Amino acid sequence: MFSFLTFAATFSLLFHSCYCFYPKLLNASLAASDSDWSPAEATWYGRPTGAGSDGGACGYGSSVEQAPFSAMVSAGGPSLFKSGKGCGACYEVKCTTNSACSGNPVTVVITDECPGCTSESVHFDLSGTAFGAMAKSGLAEQLRDAGDLQIQYRKVNCNYPGTNIAFHVDSGSNPSYFATLIEYEDGDGDLSSVDLKQALDSDSWQPMQQSWGAVWKLDGAGLELRAPFSIRLTSLDSHETVVATGVIPANWEPGKTYRSVVNFNV
Numbered sequence: 001m002f003s004f005l006t007f008a009a010t011f012s013l014l015f016h017s018c019y020c021f022y023p024k025l026l027n028a029s030l031a032a033s034d035s036d037w038s039p040a041e042a043t044w045y046g047r048p049t050g051a052g053s054d055g056g057a058c059g060y061g062s063s064v065e066q067a068p069f070s071a072m073v074s075a076g077g078p079s080l081f082k083s084g085k086g087c088g089a090c091y092e093v094k095c096t097t098n099s100a101c102s103g104n105p106v107t108v109v110i111t112d113e114c115p116g117c118t119s120e121s122v123h124f125d126l127s128g129t130a131f132g133a134m135a136k137s138g139l140a141e142q143l144r145d146a147g148d149l150q151i152q153y154r155k156v157n158c159n160y161p162g163t164n165i166a167f168h169v170d171s172g173s174n175p176s177y178f179a180t181l182i183e184y185e186d187g188d189g190d191l192s193s194v195d196l197k198q199a200l201d202s203d204s205w206q207p208m209q210q211s212w213g214a215v216w217k218l219d220g221a222g223l224e225l226r227a228p229f230s231i232r233l234t235s236l237d238s239h240e241t242v243v244a245t246g247v248i249p250a251n252w253e254p255g256k257t258y259r260s261v262v263n264f265n266v
Contacts, residue, residue: 037152041120042093044131045075048144052127056112058087058213059181061168064111064127068160068184072130075112077123085236086110087214088182088189090158093124093134095151100139106130107156109189122153155237157266158189167231167247168257170215175224179217180231180248187264188235191216195232198225200246205232227252233264240264 046052051071055061064073074093080086089110095101108130117123132140134151143149163184170179182191194216195205211217218225229248234241244260252258 036154037094038122038154039120040093040122040124040151040153041117042095042124042126042131042134042149042151043117043147044126044128044144045114046128048128048132048141050128051111052125053112056213057081058084058111058113059215060087060111060183061181063183068163069109069111070129071127072106072108072133073111073127074108074130075114075117075125076110077114077117077120077125079122080110080124081113081115082190084113084210084213085192086190088158088185088191089236090156090189091124091153092156093126093130093151093153095134095143095149097150098143098146100135100143100146101149102134102136104134106133109158124151124153158186159266160184160186160263164263165233165242165244165260166257167244167260169248169252169254170211170217171255173254176220176222177217178220178225178229178248179211179215181213181215182231182233183214185233185235185264186266187240188237190236191233192236192239193234195234197230197232198227200228200230202226231260235264 051064092105114125135143168181208216
């Protein structure tokens with residue numbers, strides 16, 4: 001009897017050691033796919049196949065229509081817009097509550113504010129393009145006709161392959177006042193702080209203030225700011241830092257865009 005029980009126990013251990021399922025060993029995004037979704041409300045605005053608005057409250061302007069945003073954008077209610085600190089954040093959204101819903105997630109970027117979107121704690125006012133992208137093939141118009149949907153969402157890393165962080169100098173900038181729109185940040189997508197260092201031989205970083213949306217400013221209080229400028233960005237959630245050294249040249253001009261050679265890791 002003893003030898004039979006020993007054999008049975010040994011066989012059981014061998015069997016389970018070979019065939020047990022360990023979900024934690026899977027790719028993290030797959031293992032967590034059902035557990036990290038949260039409910040939200042979704043509406044849409046603007047043209048049915050447009051980008052919602054002409055740039056919106058984040059200040060991205062015509063960029064929202066162009067790659068890499070490509071009109072896959074959204075205005076956010078207060079909990080998403082975060083008084084502008086949420087600009088640039090990326091989310092996956094999907095719907096299953098309408099017969100036209102595909103159930104497949106699509107990625108959108110927060111580029112605008114929906115101040116009246118407060119009926120739910122989280123509200124996406126999607127572009128017509130993004131809202132329709134949640135539909136089954138050929139049913140985008142039918143889904144948009146629904147107008148208002150309960151959806152699921154989760155925050156994800158932004159990822160713009162081949163694109164680095166860009167700085168569009170505000171048209172109101174002058175020798176003693178510098179403001180810039182910041183766009184195309186990988187990773188968190190949104191920023192907690194921005195610092196500027198004057199001239200390449202300077203050792204001190206000066207904190208910039210959020211002006212509005214994705215625009216950050218530094219007021220020299222009447223003193224001329226010495227370019228070239230280096231700009232240090234800190235992401236909102238992960239608190240990672242990246243430095244664009246000398247990204248704004250000595251002969252910078254208001255209204256121009258300067259592209260860096262850096263971005264956050266994803």
